[in-house]
Amino acid sequence: MEYAQFPVDPQGSALKGIRGMILTFKADPFVRDESECYDYYEDGLVVIQDGRIINVGNYSDVASDYPALKDIDVYSDAVIMPGFIDSHVHYVQSPMIGSYGDTLLSWLNQYTFPTEAKFKDKDFADEVAHEFFKQLLDQGTTTANVFSTSFPESVDAFFEESERYNTRMISGKVLMDRNVPDSIKDKSAEESIIETEKLLKKWHHRGRQLYAIIPRFAPTSTPEQLQLAGELFQRYSDQGVYMHTHLDEAQGEIDWVTQLFPDQPNYTDVYKHFNLVAPHSIFAHCCIVQEDEWKTLHDNQCGVAHCPCSNFFLGDGVFNVWNAKKIDRPCRVGMGTDVGGGTTYSIPVNLNEAYKVSMLAQKGLTAVKAFYLATRGGAEALHLENSVGSIAPGYEADIAVLSLHPNEFAKWRMKFSDTIFDKLFVLMTLGLNNMNIATYVAGNKVFDRSREKMHMYASEFPETKYSAD
Numbered sequence: 001m002e003y004a005q006f007p008v009d010p011q012g013s014a015l016k017g018i019r020g021m022i023l024t025f026k027a028d029p030f031v032r033d034e035s036e037c038y039d040y041y042e043d044g045l046v047v048i049q050d051g052r053i054i055n056v057g058n059y060s061d062v063a064s065d066y067p068a069l070k071d072i073d074v075y076s077d078a079v080i081m082p083g084f085i086d087s088h089v090h091y092v093q094s095p096m097i098g099s100y101g102d103t104l105l106s107w108l109n110q111y112t113f114p115t116e117a118k119f120k121d122k123d124f125a126d127e128v129a130h131e132f133f134k135q136l137l138d139q140g141t142t143t144a145n146v147f148s149t150s151f152p153e154s155v156d157a158f159f160e161e162s163e164r165y166n167t168r169m170i171s172g173k174v175l176m177d178r179n180v181p182d183s184i185k186d187k188s189a190e191e192s193i194i195e196t197e198k199l200l201k202k203w204h205h206r207g208r209q210l211y212a213i214i215p216r217f218a219p220t221s222t223p224e225q226l227q228l229a230g231e232l233f234q235r236y237s238d239q240g241v242y243m244h245t246h247l248d249e250a251q252g253e254i255d256w257v258t259q260l261f262p263d264q265p266n267y268t269d270v271y272k273h274f275n276l277v278a279p280h281s282i283f284a285h286c287c288i289v290q291e292d293e294w295k296t297l298h299d300n301q302c303g304v305a306h307c308p309c310s311n312f313f314l315g316d317g318v319f320n321v322w323n324a325k326k327i328d329r330p331c332r333v334g335m336g337t338d339v340g341g342g343t344t345y346s347i348p349v350n351l352n353e354a355y356k357v358s359m360l361a362q363k364g365l366t367a368v369k370a371f372y373l374a375t376r377g378g379a380e381a382l383h384l385e386n387s388v389g390s391i392a393p394g395y396e397a398d399i400a401v402l403s404l405h406p407n408e409f410a411k412w413r414m415k416f417s418d419t420i421f422d423k424l425f426v427l428m429t430l431g432l433n434n435m436n437i438a439t440y441v442a443g444n445k446v447f448d449r450s451r452e453k454m455h456m457y458a459s460e461f462p463e464t465k466y467s468a469d
């Protein structure tokens, strides 16, 4: 893929550079030869202005074009990559991460719903949003597709914190008007849609924020609520509003959907029947999927979130990446942590589990495929592949820096691996929680593991200037 060059804006902010090993993806290695899908610069330079990447390439080729570039962060023994994309996560489940799981449905009743009931309290929501962003940025995740709760307070708390960091985030109010406790149940389908539209108008495209209409999953919405949600989704489809839900995660859930919607041939068709299947529809899990459903997801260009840590923790189904990416109908797949069903905020740790799940289908993910899923794959799942998920001119400057020496043992182990992908494979397989050492959001280093103040908001950087669209 060729990218148009971005000229320096003489009125813009001072240039910022990041130098070191740089890896970025430009195509899907599940459908193209792996060697065509990435760019790697052993000694590379990313040039940033006003929150956007204006150039990237070999340091020796690029640096001389920017005599005004004085501020360069240099990394050795680390890989500069696009920020990770978490295509499915529940920020509101942070207070209950690591709670004992039984089956998905009993776990929801026992831990999830009582925790989510606390988000009526804005102060509580603020506290959790604050902690969630710290965890995400620590791990190098810069964009996420996020469940809040049914309370508008939880949506506001989330987007307010996202605005402080200037992160590109997707979230919205969760819709659920049946089969959940009264404490979190929507009062009526109509009222829930009115609240949703109000929040959508408030947050969609405000700065970098994007809105999703979120029916939790088919069993917790009445047909009436799904109908109204589908109408709203269609009404805003030309503005890039999302629909985010769960699909085909566990057998007990699928059996329940069959009972509740006996007229629909499969679970995906339930959402389709209510006009909830379209390019901006993101479905989490997709572990137990019939061939007709894969076809529907492919034909409608939907996004699929692969959440292996959560699937193992909750003992759900097993995602088959080779089937999802079948060459004649490949789906858009990204990685999801699904915290609190998932037990880590780290996308690379999820890659470690994704490798093991792929081995159950007799073929292991390579490091090329794995890190593509973590970055550009996630962006493609969210239809954001022209703005985030790659390091290229014109892209938003969201960047993670993965240390190849996060501890003494890893440093020693790396001596025995030669290529960058061999090293990255070891890194993801060791699954260390501190491998990300710095995170840039729209060009600002909002997380730095070696800085006294590790997390910083956008407003704390003097030159912050960014236009989202």
Ligand code: GUN
Pocket (backbone or CB within 6 Å): 090, 104, 108, 112, 216, 217, 246, 249, 310, 314, 338, 341
């Ligand atoms: N299905 C419906 N709600 C949830 C949830 O909160 N977590 C997971 N893993 N699956 C769900």
Ligand code: ZN
Pocket (backbone or CB within 6 Å): 088, 089, 090, 246, 284, 338, 341
């Ligand atoms: Zn989930």
